[in-house]
Amino acid sequence: MSSTENECVDVVIVGAGHAGCEAALACARLNMKTIMFTVSMDSVALMPCNPNVGGTSKGHLVRELDALGGEMGKNIDKAYIQSKMLNVSKGPAVHSLRAQADKQDYTREMRKVLENTYNLTLRQGEIVDILTENNKITGVKTYTGTIYNCKAVVLATGTYLKARCICGDVSKNTGPNGLSAANYLTDALKRLGIEMYRFKTGTPARIDKRSIDFSKMEEQFGDEKLVPFSFTNKPEDIAKEQVSCWLTYTNEETHKIIRDNIHRSPLYSGNIKGVGPRYCPSIEDKVVRFADKDRHQVFIEPEGNYTNEMYIGGMSSSLPEDVQFKMYRSVAGLENAKIVRNAYAIEYDCINALQLKPSLEFKKIEGLFSAGQFNGSSGYEEAAAQGLIAGINAAMKISGREPLILDRSQAYIGVLIDDLVTKETHEPYRMMTSRAEYRLLLRQDNADLRLTKIGHEIGLIDDERYNKLLEKEKAINEEIERLNNTFVGASSNIQEFCKKNNTTELKKSCSLAELIRRPELSYELISEIDKDRKELDSDVIEQVNINIKYDGYIKRQMSQVEQYKKMENKKIPEDIDYEKVGSLRLEAKQKLTAIRPQSIGQASRISGVSPADISVLLVYLSMKH
Numbered sequence: 001m002s003s004t005e006n007e008c009v010d011v012v013i014v015g016a017g018h019a020g021c022e023a024a025l026a027c028a029r030l031n032m033k034t035i036m037f038t039v040s041m042d043s044v045a046l047m048p049c050n051p052n053v054g055g056t057s058k059g060h061l062v063r064e065l066d067a068l069g070g071e072m073g074k075n076i077d078k079a080y081i082q083s084k085m086l087n088v089s090k091g092p093a094v095h096s097l098r099a100q101a102d103k104q105d106y107t108r109e110m111r112k113v114l115e116n117t118y119n120l121t122l123r124q125g126e127i128v129d130i131l132t133e134n135n136k137i138t139g140v141k142t143y144t145g146t147i148y149n150c151k152a153v154v155l156a157t158g159t160y161l162k163a164r165c166i167c168g169d170v171s172k173n174t175g176p177n178g179l180s181a182a183n184y185l186t187d188a189l190k191r192l193g194i195e196m197y198r199f200k201t202g203t204p205a206r207i208d209k210r211s212i213d214f215s216k217m218e219e220q221f222g223d224e225k226l227v228p229f230s231f232t233n234k235p236e237d238i239a240k241e242q243v244s245c246w247l248t249y250t251n252e253e254t255h256k257i258i259r260d261n262i263h264r265s266p267l268y269s270g271n272i273k274g275v276g277p278r279y280c281p282s283i284e285d286k287v288v289r290f291a292d293k294d295r296h297q298v299f300i301e302p303e304g305n306y307t308n309e310m311y312i313g314g315m316s317s318s319l320p321e322d323v324q325f326k327m328y329r330s331v332a333g334l335e336n337a338k339i340v341r342n343a344y345a346i347e348y349d350c351i352n353a354l355q356l357k358p359s360l361e362f363k364k365i366e367g368l369f370s371a372g373q374f375n376g377s378s379g380y381e382e383a384a385a386q387g388l389i390a391g392i393n394a395a396m397k398i399s400g401r402e403p404l405i406l407d408r409s410q411a412y413i414g415v416l417i418d419d420l421v422t423k424e425t426h427e428p429y430r431m432m433t434s435r436a437e438y439r440l441l442l443r444q445d446n447a448d449l450r451l452t453k454i455g456h457e458i459g460l461i462d463d464e465r466y467n468k469l470l471e472k473e474k475a476i477n478e479e480i481e482r483l484n485n486t487f488v489g490a491s492s493n494i495q496e497f498c499k500k501n502n503t504t505e506l507k508k509s510c511s512l513a514e515l516i517r518r519p520e521l522s523y524e525l526i527s528e529i530d531k532d533r534k535e536l537d538s539d540v541i542e543q544v545n546i547n548i549k550y551d552g553y554i555k556r557q558m559s560q561v562e563q564y565k566k567m568e569n570k571k572i573p574e575d576i577d578y579e580k581v582g583s584l585r586l587e588a589k590q591k592l593t594a595i596r597p598q599s600i601g602q603a604s605r606i607s608g609v610s611p612a613d614i615s616v617l618l619v620y621l622s623m624k625h
């Protein structure tokens with residue numbers, strides 16, 4: 001029995017996780033009539049794993065998402081319980097914001113926004129089929145047989161497709177936290193010719209805080225000087241009392257318990273088939289792969305203000321329950337641990353993302369987009385970033401506008417998506433600063449200056465915010481200009497100032513900018529000898545400092561970007577027949593035909609396509625035009 005829902009919508013979002021939420025909000029805010037499905041309303045913006053947002057490179061993604069008009073940054077500013085800027089002892093390119101979240105608050109705040117967004121409907125229901133005509137989306141079908149007609153679909157099914165949770169030799173076909181899995185969509189996608197992968201990830205146990213001896217651990221405090229994730233918030237807007245996290249370590253006894261029971265680990269017994277994230281290994285993986293290490297860090301993180309559950313970061317596992325008790329209780333401070341939830345691994349179906357265009361639309365099915373863990377990535381932030389782009393591009397497609405494709409020189413989001421749709425990944429993909437070749441330009445502190453204009457052009461950033469951005473930009477440029485053109489001479493008070501700040505005395509006059517460039521000095525420090533300066537916002541001062549201090553490196557990276565852009569702008573015709581490109585190597589022909597890159601730049605990043613192949617292609621294209 002099936003019935004047609006007589007209501008036709010513009011976009012259907014399949015999934016209310018971190019990707020689905022951003023996609024749905026982007027579509028609705030771009031005036032698309034949008035309906036978002038989820039297997040369970042209790043999985044809306046659920047954080048089934050680590051209770052934090054951000055961290056190295058992930059913080060960059062969240063700030064970029066916020067600069068474009070996404071929601072995650074604002075949401076974590078409401079629901080955070082500890083905030084910390086990581087890597088401050090290193091250069092600004094790797095400074096990364098991370099905030100501990102109250103998981104319930106995070107979900108509640110996101111639901112409040114979703115349930116009060118015009119054009120957006122939330123619906124609990126499992127999507128079991130994707131409907132198409134001539135390889136073009138027409139609608140979706142629910143488990144209850146209802147059909148929803150639509151012009152575009154965004155798949156953001158996360159870790160739910162044919163999900164299986166494993167703990168030792170026990171497994172259950174459920175989604176995270178015991179929520180029901182989605183067991184029909186995989187087959188429907190295979191019928192459409194979509195290639196599926198089986199991936200896996202894992203989570204640690206949750207332990208009752210009353211059973212933990214914190215006196216044996218190092219307390220980890222949040223920062224006093226707050227930096228909001230959202231550029232719409234000032235530090236004073238989000239100030240609140242923060243909670244602590246705690247640091248302890250595994251030890252030889254822990255490692256022995258794991259080694260003695262490794263044969264019972266589903267990872268090593270073959271009970272787990274899915275491929276796990278290399279850069280987020282389970283504790284048993286760490287003990288096996290890094291056997292020389294005598295201890296591993298364990299971060300004890302509160303799951304929220306509302307509960308005594310503590311997240312045991314660094315010890316995700318799928319070892320049997322009895323081993324888990326021994327393993328956790330061998331750690332300093334956890335000797336009397338009461339486990340509230342077992343650690344477990346989860347296997348789920350996702351796609352080979354090489355089937356997607358850089359717009360996150362499927363090459364084979366027009367109007368079908370996808371985002372998040374379903375695309376082979378791992379992490380709330382990676383999911384949310386893709387969700388925003390997929391949502392924007394579904395709306396762009398319906399309104400006949402060009403898709404938003406951010407390239408590797410514009411944003412970490414550009415690096416993330418380009419890596420997924422160009423470079424084969426056979427394990428969950430996690431973002432890292434080392435993946436971004438232009439990371440000195442892609443800092444978390446300047447995401448608004450890089451992307452907010454684009455967000456405004458698209459229609460997700462309103463005029464008020466846009467004008468504020470222009471004012472900030474103007475203030476930064478004017479101040480840098482002033483510092484470059486304000487000179488001080490070798491007068492006695494300047495020499496005194498130099499002596500006091502342990503920097504070389506002046507031999508001749510120099511600009512204030514040159515002084516700021518000195519490692520011992522900064523914009524703040526030279527205020528003493530800079531009489532004409534005006535009161536500026538801290539985020540303007542931050543930009544002035546960084547742009548002056550790293551001027552040389554920034555200029556060098558910008559010239560590298562110019563080279564990169566030249567290759568990116570060399571477009572490859574969609575209908576090219578690589579069989580006709582005579583002296584291309586067979587492997588290159590196969591890879592180029594399968595991936596169909598949009599530019600020479602993208603082609604050059606495909607594994608198996610050599611620089612020689614690129615030269616052959618360039619000659620071929622130049623002869624064609």
Ligand SMILES: Cc1cc2nc3c(=O)[nH]c(=O)nc-3n(C[C@H](O)[C@H](O)[C@H](O)COP(=O)(O)OP(=O)(O)OC[C@H]3O[C@@H](n4cnc5c(N)ncnc54)[C@H](O)[C@@H]3O)c2cc1C
Nearest residue numbers: 015016017018019038039049127158159182372373379383
């Ligand atoms: C046990 C576990 C451990 C993890 N460990 C880590 C880790 O260590 N590091 C890390 O970075 N990330 C980890 N993650 C991943 C992290 O949770 C995800 O990256 C993130 O939640 C992905 O967001 P998403 O929006 O893609 O999908 P999800 O948050 O999984 O949301 C998917 C949504 O889709 C809905 N859905 C699915 N199928 C259907 C359907 N057919 N019809 C209707 N609705 C559907 C679900 O109800 C849900 O709302 C872990 C996840 C789990 C479950």
